[in-house]
Structure formats: structure tokens, C-alpha cells
Amino acid sequence: MSEDADALRARFLAELDRAETAEAVEAVRVAALGKSGAVTALLKSLGGLAPDERIRVAPVFQALRDALANAVEQKKGVLAAAALEARLAAERLDMSLPVPPEPLGSIHPISRVMDELAEIFADLGFAVAEGPEIEDDWHNFTALNIPPEHPARAMHDTFYIGGDGAGRVLRTHTSPVQIRTMTGGRPPIRIIAPGRVYRSDSDATHTPMFHQVEGLVIDRDTHMGQLRWTLETFVKAFFGVDDVVLRLRPSFFPFTEPSVEVDVGCSWEGGRLQIGGSGSWLEILGAGMVHPKVIANCGLDPAAWQGFAFGCGIDRLAMLKYGMTDLRAFFDADLRWLRHHGFGALDVPTLSGGIGA
Numbered sequence: 502m503s504e505d506a507d508a509l510r511a512r513f514l515a516e517l518d519r520a521e522t523a524e525a526v527e528a529v530r531v532a533a534l535g536k537s538g539a540v541t542a543l544l545k546s547l548g549g550l551a552p553d554e555r556i557r558v559a560p561v562f563q564a565l566r567d568a569l570a571n572a573v574e575q576k577k578g579v580l581a582a583a584a585l586e587a588r589l590a591a592e593r594l595d596m597s598l599p600v601p602p603e604p605l606g607s608i609h610p611i612s613r614v615m616d617e618l619a620e621i622f623a624d625l626g627f628a629v630a631e632g633p634e635i636e637d638d639w640h641n642f643t644a645l646n647i648p649p650e651h652p653a654r655a656m657h658d659t660f661y662i663g664g665d666g667a668g669r670v671l672r673t674h675t676s677p678v679q680i681r682t683m684t685g686g687r688p689p690i691r692i693i694a695p696g697r698v699y700r701s702d703s704d705a706t707h708t709p710m711f712h713q714v715e716g717l718v719i720d721r722d723t724h725m726g727q728l729r730w731t732l733e734t735f736v737k738a739f740f741g742v743d744d745v746v747l748r749l750r751p752s753f754f755p756f757t758e759p760s761v762e763v764d765v766g767c768s769w770e771g772g773r774l775q776i777g778g779s780g781s782w783l784e785i786l787g788a789g790m791v792h793p794k795v796i797a798n799c800g801l802d803p804a805a806w807q808g809f810a811f812g813c814g815i816d817r818l819a820m821l822k823y824g825m826t827d828l829r830a831f832f833d834a835d836l837r838w839l840r841h842h843g844f845g846a847l848d849v850p851t852l853s854g855g856i857g858a
């Protein structure tokens with residue numbers, strides 16, 4: 502009898518070994534341990550044995566039953582794990598985003614230059630101020646000492662809007678932010694105000710919308726020497742050139758007295774304009790000491806407070822720094838142009854980006 506048990510064990514283990522599906526394993530289990538299975542029959546036969554024989558073989562049969570039951574469970578586990586593996590491999594989903602070979606778009610040179618300006622002037626203690634692009638006549642002109650009918654209004658080709666008598670204009674310069682800053686807070690004041698401005702003018706060097714940055718310092722003992730130092734420090738940092746010479750020429754703005762136009766020394770090397778030296782001069786901005794009338798218009802005492810202001814075209818600065826020749830290209834949204842000038846899609850618009858320091 503125990504010989505039968507050994508033979509059955511060997512046969513069923515071999516069959517289990519060959520079984521490759523859950524169904525095949527189940528068939529082996531039924532053949533061995535099912536109701537009319539071979540091992541079940543063996544166990545049933547114990548009842549017909551003599552007591553001492555039964556005591557001898559019962560443990561052998563029971564061990565055979567347990568061993569086969571274990572082997573069946575184990576084989577089922579192995580097959581289930583393999584089936585899961587196969588299913589995971591077959592149903593695999595790639596959750597990662599496809600990366601396009603070359604992303605499109607980039608930070609615009611004007612935005613880049615504005616960030617650079619904010620960074621440079623922050624180091625000098627200037628905050629960034631803002632004002633609306635739709636201005637009223639008072640902030641854009643009258644408070645800046647340009648009363649109605651004043652001939653200086655003709656210097657700006659103003660876009661008047663509304664026609665409702667409210668006297669609104671698209672701001673023609675960033676100087677109204679001077680007024681808003683002085684009326685909206687207490688001196689001492691140190692701000693720059695970059696932003697869009699509008700004039701009815703359009704050709705190769707003028708666009709109806711362009712960008713300026715205004716600078717304003719109001720304190721008790723401010724003077725032209727500080728203006729000059731501030732502008733020099735700014736130009737050096739912006740262009741990354743130490744050999745910078747500024748030339749201040751007398752000029753006229755209604756809101757500054759005295760007024761100057763500021764030229765930066767430059768040279769032409771291989772047909773390309775280089776900032777530095779004093780071979781040629783390039784006008785870059787207007788500036789001056791804030792007119793006492795402007796200070797008084799803002800409710801401050803001009804005997805106690807004075808200061809300087811400057812206004813500078815940002816588009817021009819960007820062209821000079823990045824070697825661009827046609828202002829209109831700024832508005833063409835042509836990616837090839839951006840790439841040509843080294844503006845990449847993955848450029849991060851950090852404040853210090855582009856600064857040669």
C-alpha cells in the first residue's frame with residue numbers, strides 16, 4: 502500500500518510539474534484529491550484495513566494528501582504570479598509626457614530687458630512702480646507742467662480716447678507715474694517705472710506702441726551729480742562694459758529744470774555698434790532735475806524736496822544690447838528672429854538673465 506502511495510506521489514508531482522495553466526493544475530488536483538480521486542480512494546480504503554495495518558499506513562496516506570495539496574497550492578501561486586507579470590507587461594501604460602524635440606516660443610527681448618532693468622535698479626535701492634496705460638490729461642500733461650494749449654503738447658502725437666470730455670489719453674510717456682508716485686506716497690522716493698507708452702507715429706524707427714522706463718528720485722539734497730552717477734552705473738551694468746562715458750547735453754522738457762539729453766559714448770567696429778569709448782555718441786535718454794512746479798503740483802513743498810527724473814526707450818536699449826536692427830521685428834512674433842538673436846524657448850526669465858555681470 503505504501504508503495505502505491507510513493508508511485509502516486511511521483512506521478513502527481515510530475516503532472517503538476519508539467520501543468521502550465523490553472524486548469525491543468527485543477528485537473529491534477531481533481532484526479533488526486535477530488536471526490537473520486539486516486540489519493541481520496543486510498544484514504545477511503547483505510548476503513549477496510551486491519552487495525553494494526555491501518556495505524557501503520559494512515560500517516561503515510563495523510564502525508565501524501567497534505568504534500569499533494571501543498572504542491573497544488575504552490576503551483577497555483579507560481580502560475581498566478583506569472584499570469585500577473587504577463588498581464589502587467591501587456592497592459593503597460595507609458596505615463597510620461599512625450600517631450601517635443603524643440604519647444605517653441607521664448608521670453609520676449611523686451612520682457613527680458615525689463616527684468617534686467619528691475620534687477621539693476623533694485624541693487625541701487627529703486628522699487629518698481631506702475632501706472633495705468635489709459636491716463637487722464639492731468640497726470641499725462643497738466644501735472645507735468647504741460648498745461649492745455651502749451652506748445653509742448655505738440656511734442657507728443659497723442660492718441661485721445663473716449664471723446665466724452667473726460668480727457669483720457671493713451672499715456673504718451675511713463676512720466677505720469679512720477680505724478681502718481683509723488684501723490685500716492687511720501688518721499689524719499691526711489692522708483693523706476695517700466696511700461697508701454699503710445700504715440701501716433703509709425704516708421705522703421707517708431708511704432709505706435711513702444712516701451713519706456715521712467716526713473717524718479719525725490720529726497721532733500723538730490724543733485725545732478727547723483728543723476729549722472731546713477732545713469733553711468735546703470736549703463737555699465739546693463740551693457741556689461743566698464744569703459745562708459747556719458748555726455749549730458751542741455752535740452753528741454755517742461756517737467757525738468759535743468760533738462761538734459763544723455764548720450765553714451767560708442768564706436769563702430771566692423772559695422773557693428775559697440776557701447777564704450779567716446780568715438781561716437783548715441784542718444785539714449787532724457788533727464789533732468791524735477792521741476793519745482795511738478796513737485797508743488799503733487800502737494801509737496803519744493804523748498805524741502807527736490808529730485809531727478811529720467812526717461813528712456815526700452816526697445817532701443819534692447820536693440821543696442823542684442824544687436825537688433827529693425828524695431829518692427831519686435832512685433833512680428835517671428836520665432837526664427839528670436840532664435841537668431843539667441844533667445845531660446847528654455848530661457849528662464851530671471852532678473853539677472855542677460856546681464857553681463
Ligand code: PHE
Pocket residue numbers: 673674675676754757787788789810811812813
Ligand atoms: N518723458 C520724456 C519723454 O518721453 C522723457 C523724460 C523723462 C525726460 C523724465 C526727462 C525726465 O521724452
